[in-house]
Amino acid sequence: MTINQRVNKLRELMKDRGITAYIVNTADPHQSEYVADYYKGRVWISGFTGSAGTVVITQEEAILWTDGRYFIQAENQLAGSEYKLFKMRIPGFPTYTEWLKAKLNDGDSLGFDGKTFSESSVENLEKEFKEKKIKFVDEFDLVGEIWEERPRLSKEEAFLHEIKYTGKTGREKIEDVRTEMKNRGVDYFLLGSLDDIAWLYNIRGKDVENNPVIISYGLISMDKAYLFTDKDKINAEVETFLNENGVEVAEYEEVADYVKAIDKNSKVFLDKNKINRWLYKSIPSECKIISETNITTKLKGIKNPTEIENQKNAYLKDGVALVKFFHWLDKNVGNIPVTEMSAQDKLLEFRKEQEDFIEPSFGTISAYKENAAMMHYSASENSNAEIKKEGLYLVDSGGQYYDGTTDITRTMVMGPITDEEKRDFTLTLKAHINLGNARFLYGATGHSLDVLARYPLWQEGIDYKCGTGHGVGFLLNVHEGPHGFAMVANAVVLEAGMIVTIEPGVYKEGSHGVRIENVAVVQEDIVTDSGQFMKFETISFVPIDLEGIDVELLTENERTWLNEYHKDVFNKLSSYLNDEERAWLKEETRSI
Numbered sequence: 001m002t003i004n005q006r007v008n009k010l011r012e013l014m015k016d017r018g019i020t021a022y023i024v025n026t027a028d029p030h031q032s033e034y035v036a037d038y039y040k041g042r043v044w045i046s047g048f049t050g051s052a053g054t055v056v057i058t059q060e061e062a063i064l065w066t067d068g069r070y071f072i073q074a075e076n077q078l079a080g081s082e083y084k085l086f087k088m089r090i091p092g093f094p095t096y097t098e099w100l101k102a103k104l105n106d107g108d109s110l111g112f113d114g115k116t117f118s119e120s121s122v123e124n125l126e127k128e129f130k131e132k133k134i135k136f137v138d139e140f141d142l143v144g145e146i147w148e149e150r151p152r153l154s155k156e157e158a159f160l161h162e163i164k165y166t167g168k169t170g171r172e173k174i175e176d177v178r179t180e181m182k183n184r185g186v187d188y189f190l191l192g193s194l195d196d197i198a199w200l201y202n203i204r205g206k207d208v209e210n211n212p213v214i215i216s217y218g219l220i221s222m223d224k225a226y227l228f229t230d231k232d233k234i235n236a237e238v239e240t241f242l243n244e245n246g247v248e249v250a251e252y253e254e255v256a257d258y259v260k261a262i263d264k265n266s267k268v269f270l271d272k273n274k275i276n277r278w279l280y281k282s283i284p285s286e287c288k289i290i291s292e293t294n295i296t297t298k299l300k301g302i303k304n305p306t307e308i309e310n311q312k313n314a315y316l317k318d319g320v321a322l323v324k325f326f327h328w329l330d331k332n333v334g335n336i337p338v339t340e341m342s343a344q345d346k347l348l349e350f351r352k353e354q355e356d357f358i359e360p361s362f363g364t365i366s367a368y369k370e371n372a373a374m375m376h377y378s379a380s381e382n383s384n385a386e387i388k389k390e391g392l393y394l395v396d397s398g399g400q401y402y403d404g405t406t407d408i409t410r411t412m413v414m415g416p417i418t419d420e421e422k423r424d425f426t427l428t429l430k431a432h433i434n435l436g437n438a439r440f441l442y443g444a445t446g447h448s449l450d451v452l453a454r455y456p457l458w459q460e461g462i463d464y465k466c467g468t469g470h471g472v473g474f475l476l477n478v479h480e481g482p483h484g485f486a487m488v489a490n491a492v493v494l495e496a497g498m499i500v501t502i503e504p505g506v507y508k509e510g511s512h513g514v515r516i517e518n519v520a521v522v523q524e525d526i527v528t529d530s531g532q533f534m535k536f537e538t539i540s541f542v543p544i545d546l547e548g549i550d551v552e553l554l555t556e557n558e559r560t561w562l563n564e565y566h567k568d569v570f571n572k573l574s575s576y577l578n579d580e581e582r583a584w585l586k587e588e589t590r591s592i
Contacts, residue, residue: 001148003047003081007062009146010045015059019111019137021100024055027116028215029276030194033479034362036208036215037151039116041143044150048077050376054096055083058103065096068465069375072509089465097128106133114138114277120291122277138277155230156206158214158238161475163202165403167306170202170245173299174225180295181222186269188262189295190283191218193274195476196296201227201247203238204475210362211477212400217255217279224248228255256282269295297482300473302497307404307474308521311499312539314404315519317357319541319569320576321350321399326412326543327584333414334389340366340379343387344395351399361398361405361478368393372411372513375466375505389415392425392512392548398478407478407501408540409517413547421514424506425548428514430456431504433561435468435485435536436518439525442532443493446485446500453485453504462506469501472519494534498522502536516544541569543588551592563591 001009014022024046028039034051042048046055046062050070056063062081066074067088074085086093094102104110110125117138125136144150163169168176177200181189191197194213198204205214216229225247227234234242234249242249250258256279262268264286272280272291283289303311325347332338344366351357367377368385372394379385387393393414398407411425435453446469453468467486470479482492483500494500503517520536527533543566551559566589574582 003045003083006045006146007057007082010057010142011059013140013142013145014057014111017111017137017140017142018109019140019142020104020108021056021058021110022142023096023110023112023117024057024143025112025116025121026051026053027118029115029278030192030215030217031118031274031276032194032208032211032213033477034208034211036153038153040151041116041141041147044147045143046078046083047081048074048083049378050074056096056100063096063099072374073377097125101128101132104129104132104134107135109135109137111137111140111142113141113144114281115141117277118273119275119277119280120272123272153215153230154205154207155232157235158203158205158229158233160238160241161198161202161204161402165306165310165475166202167304170200170242170247173200173202174220174246176299177220177295178222180299181220181269184269184290185267186290187221187266188268189218189220190259190268190270190275190279191220191294191296192276192279193271193294193297195473195480196274196294196300197227199300199474199476200296201225201242201245203242205233207233210360210400212358212475213477216252219255219258226250226258228252228258255279259283262287271297293482298492300476301471301480301482302495303474303499303521304497308497308499310403311405311474311521314356314399314401314406315540316572316576317354317401318351318399318406318408319573321347321354322408322410322542323573323577323585324350324581326410326588327581329387329393329412330584333387338387339384340368340371340387341381341384343393344379344397347395347397354399354401356402358400358402358475361400361407365394365396365409367395367513368414369512370510372515373507373509373511374513375464375507375515387414391415391417392421392514394513394515396515396517400475402475405473405475405478406540407472407517407519408542409503409515410542411514411516411545411548413545417548421512422548422550423553424462424508424512425514425545426550426553427457427460427462428504428506428516429544429549429562430554430558432502432516432518433558435504436502436520436538437536437557437561439533439535440494441530442524442534444534445490445493446483447488447490449494450485450487453502454487457504457506464505464507468504472499472501494522496522496524496534499539500536514548538565541572543569543585546588546590546592549592559592566591
């Protein structure tokens with residue numbers, strides 16, 4: 001079926017069920033950012049493959065909402081279909097709820113799949129429509145009913161994450177959770193987010209590409225802990241491990257029955273942003289619900305010393321792979337055909353050579369020239385530019401290792417570049433240094449510090465339509481909360497042990513894109529009469545291309561930062577390289 005045929009098929013079902021408008025979100029039952037192919041209904045119904053977006057379909061219209069990372073990609077992928085693109089957070093475009101409020105009348109029905117909508121999102125819809133008599137229909141996965149050859153869910157076995165990596169046993173983590181439960185006066189903790197569950201129980205899986213999680217739910221009381229998952233994926237070793245750590249395993253579909261059996265009048269702690277509508281409705285009505293960010297999210301976000309040391313080791317290996325790749329690129333572009341796809345395949349080869357590598361941590365962004373203006377570009381057979389000895393090439397990539405998750409971006413100068421490209425590269429570097437080199441008072445949030453990266457760009461009238469950085473999981477999701485850098489308000493204080501990316505950029509449609517990303521650990525710094533100050537320790541080490549820098553635009557402090565950083569890069573990585581690669585790295589990290 002074509003995209004338009006799929007939309008019309010959905011409309012037929014909507015008419016049969018009496019549904020006026022149907023929402024297709026980008027989510028699984030666990031509100032994951034990246035979902036298994038089985039849950040990519042929004043991709044199937046729209047043809048838009050970006051990781052974020054919402055579709056609304058009525059009998060007359062089909063609209064996709066997505067954010068600034070994907071405007072160019074969405075316009076290209078929606079071309080030829082009846083879909084219209086509405087740009088999120090851009091003046092002149094209503095939100096999907098605003099649009100629905102204007103379109104729906106009293107007595108109309110609004111449909112969605114309650115298993116993929118969080119309880120908080122449904123409650124927000126109810127507030128939006130409280131003035132109208134709108135019926136909510138949440139029991140149908142209409143896309144699933146018409147989706148021919150829908151992919152199957154993974155049957156790959158879960159695996160253990162050993163104590164030498166985690167620093168704490170699952171039993172210890174569960175006791176930490178129970179301490180927090182006791183402090184909050186709650187009896188049960190209902191957990192739906194996959195990375196929280198994997199972290200808490202020290203298990204990992206292969207249910208979502210590039211995200212080593214297992215599709216599951218968790219339920220913790222003061223004396224019991226449960227894992228609800230497909231038991232076919234739990235072999236004897238993993239089940240014994242879980243049992244030894246106080247965790248009982250039940251079938252995935254049984255979770256609602258267990259939740260319905262929760263003691264009435266109990267206090268249940270959960271995060272409405274992470275528990276779907278279907279499961280939430282299973283909680284006995286007599287229970288008192290306390291909804292806050294998951295207890296595990298902050299515990300997981302602050303890495304313990306063992307996790308930090310392992311993560312540093314993973315970044316050393318990743319840096320070696322990238323240096324080998326950039327050396328290969330420098331030597332071969334112009335001599336043999338190199339495309340965006342063949343380049344990313346070569347980078348994967350170098351990562352696979354590293355000890356304890358498992359898989360990429362996300363789909364590699366390998367983007368040459370104007371393709372790099374699309375923040376989340378993905379090379380494909382339909383868009384696979386040949387890389388030549390000119391212009392800028394951006395690669396944003398990462399790896400999943402048993403000892404950590406990596407994420408790093410570099411923009412490489414492949415040959416002659418314009419004055420504008422050099423200026424944009426240099427401004428991006430200044431933005432990166434301005435935040436990465438910051439000293440800040442304890443109590444600051446990523447929201448309050450975000451402006452430090454934007455400031456050098458704002459002075460030139462430039463901005464980027466995304467956050468400046470995000471937390472990174474530990475053999476988990478590459479995007480991890482609760483902290484991050486963004487203009488969007490976030491009250492989470494930056495604590496020692498939090499790992500975060502710093503990745504400002506410049507993106508000019510039809511021309512070029514520049515992004516420079518490192519990863520840092522929040523650390524305590526000096527104490528003065530004003531209080532405890534904090535700083536960032538960079539833990540990713542890959543050269544920043546000196547050919548892209550207009551040195552005259554750098555301050556003395558910025559030059560010092562870059563020279564010291566490059567000295568560290570060479571000292572940490574050179575012993576893992578052959579003579580030719582070492583000589584290349586020496587030149588790439590020379591002082592300026």
